[in-house]
Amino acid sequence: PPGCDPHTALLKLRELQEEDPQLHIVWNEPLREIHIQLMGEVQLEVLRVLIAQRFGLEVGFSAGSIVYRETIAAPVEGVGHFEPLRHYAEVHLLLEPGPRGSGLQFFSSCGEDMLDRNWQRLILTHLAERSHPGVLTGSPVTDLRITLVAGRVHVKHTEGGDFRQATYRAVRQGLMQAESILLEPWYEFRLELPAEHVGRALSDLQRMTGEVSPPETEGEETVLTGVAPVACLRDYAREVAAYTRGRGRLFCTLRGYAPCHNQAEVVAALGYDSLRDTENPADSVFCAHGAGFTVKWDQVRKYMHVDSGLCLEKAEEVEAPPAARRAPAGYAHSLEQDKELQAIFERTYGPVKRRDFQPQARPPRRETEEAGEKRSIRPPDLGPEYLLVDGYNIIFAWEDLKAVARDSLDAARQLLMDLLSNYQGFRKCEVILVFDAYKVPRNTGEVVRYHNIYVVYTREAETADAYIEKATYEIGKKHRVRVATSDGAEQLIILGHGALRLSASAFRAELERTGGEIRDILERNNRRVRSQPVKAALDRAGEARRREREEGS
Missing domain, CATH: 3.30.70.870 (Elongation Factor G (Translational Gtpase), domain 3)
Structure with a gap:
């Protein structure tokens, strides 16, 4: 007011x-x-x-208004450089589209000889600490797999905030190059109405670019089900009540995000200008002659200090003959001026220690049989994936296990162990289930093998969180690690160790999907279908009996 x-x-x-x-x-x-x-x-x-x-x-x-999201259509490399005076950081990121509903996923395939592990963890933290606006409408991006592929640090001038700036600029620069897709929320709807109004409803839903299943009859009513954009169904419930005189009912459930049905109209109506968004720059900052200068996002690749080794050009661009590279501008000062500058530098910072040139090792490229095929960098094969599960955190986060635990905690533990055993048998990852036993006096800890998973009971004065933190740090050096827990503080720590976070609800959904896939396989295998050899043998036996009857008659 x-x-x-x-x-x-x-x-x-x-x-x-x-x-x-x-x-x-x-x-x-x-x-x-x-x-x-x-x-x-x-x-x-x-x-x-x-x-x-x-x-x-x-x-x-x-x-x-509708809450939109953005994603990209094809892989692209984003680069960011932040080098004002006495600062330095460079980041190269591979942005790849992910499955619908997967959100943002962060990985690293950068070698520690190029960038130390602590700097890599810092970059991944900066990627996850905020939502990154897209370049179409400024809406947050989603369904992206972002992989750190290269980077560079200065021993003396790099600070933590430098990588924040370089990381944000690398994401933005990659989005500026990519083909962006606008996503909008979609509803799953159920429309109940009298049969005489079905034609009107089908016409309306077709106009809304909805997808409708064949009508079904339930008593005196007709039911239409399908999906349609939220923007089109916002006020349709009132319209249904009006033309059916209160006899029609519309029920809507959020399905998720899908490509926008009228992307051009929405982008034009919102009028977002990515080049004028000063809070989210795509340009990079370099230093020359003691002062920083800005390089536009479409020219920044020529100034980068690191070559990531990625090759994401299209086939026709790869087959074209390479253009002659323009030589960089030479240094035009005289030898006397060079010696004078070197003397000033040595008086200020000490004698110059020269090192032999060592070329940067490029990540291996995927070999292709057909010339001109698109090539991309993939993270190296790190062997089996490890899944660490905070046992009691999961038990008390899932309502069914929590109800069992009220009567018997041993029964709840047994149910969780059986669920994880089925999951491991299907997913083929190494599962480590950790239970707190730190309050048991003189307990030295125990690791047991339950079928195909490992069950760990921590020793006295050691919590499950502490065990998982130590395990993720050690295992994460050579393997991919995921941790299932809903402890917020624990999730931040394991993210800093390079592991992937998995909340209790997300892990429950993954277990349910796995159970559904197992049931589908069992149903297919248990169908009683006669094999072709058996069928042929039965046919031959029937033919022989028929001939015997004919000869006897």
């Missing part, structure tokens, strides 16, 4: 956000507006009444 300070109102609304996890409050600094992310008109009306009762504010809401 007029006269109400928006910052004061924001603090009050934050209290509601803490109480309701489905409510997201966002402060838009350029517009100085409070934005609320929610699901539908019903939640909006409930929120309006709740704010009036709790805080005495009669708030109003403007027309809502």
Whole structure:
């Protein structure tokens, strides 16, 4: 309302956000507006009444908008360099599109001889610490696999914040080169209405670019199911109630994000200009003659100090004869000036220690049989993947195991061990299940083999978190490691050790998918289908009996 300070109102609304996890409050600094992310008109009306009762504010809401996401269509290399005076960092990232709904995944295939492990972990931390805006509409990017492939550090001038700048610029520069795809949320809907209105509904859903299954009859009503963009179905429930005179009902469930059905119109309407977004630059900063200068994103590759070895050009570009490389501008000073500059440098920093030139080792490229095929770098084969599971954290995060644990903790542990044993047999990874036993006096710890998994009981005064931290650090040097836990502090630590995080809910979904795949395989194998040799033998036997009957007659 007029006269109400928006910052004061924001603090009050934050209290509601803490109480309701489905409510997201966002402060838009350029517009100085409070934005609320929610699901539908019903939640909006409930929120309006709740704010009036709790805080005495009669708030109003403007027309809502769709929350879009962005991704890319093909792999691309993004480079970022940050080198103002007395700072230095360079980062090369491989950006690859991931499956729908996979979110952002971060990996490293950079050798420690090129970039120390602590700097690699720092870069991965900077990648995960924020959402990266796309270049079409400024919406956050998703469904990307980002791999650190190369980087460079200066022994004296590099600081932690330098890699933050170089990492952000590398992501942005890669997005500027890539073919971006705008994603929008889609609904799975169920529309119940009288049979005489089915033609109108099918026409509406086709106009909305929806996908509709064949109509089904349930009693006196007809049911239509399918998927359609959220932007098209936002106000359709009111329209259904109007033309069916209250007899029609529309039920919607969020399905996830898919390519936008009218990308060009949305991009033009939002009017986002990626080149004018000064908070998310794609350009890089270099240093020359004691001062930093900026290089535009489309020219920055010529100035890079490291060659990542990636070759992502298209086939026709690879087959074309290489163009003559322009020689860099030579150093034009005289020998006397060179000696004078060297004397000044040695008086300031000490004598120059020269080192023999050592060429950078490039990562191996994938060999292809057909000329002109697109080539890309893949992380090296690190052998079997390791999965570490925080046992009690998972048990008390899953409702069914938590209910069993109320009666018998041993039974809950046994159920989890059986689930992980089935999972390991299908996924073929090394599973280590860790249980806390640090309160048991004089306990020296125990590691047992249960079928095909390892079960660890920690020793006295050692928690499962401490064991997992130590194990991820040691195993992560030579193998890929994932850790299943919902402990927020533990997730940050294992991310710093180079392991992948997996929340309890995400791990539960992965186990359910694995169980479904196992059931499908068993169903296919258990179908009673006569094999061709058996069928042929039965046919021959039947033919022989028929001939015997004919000869006897």
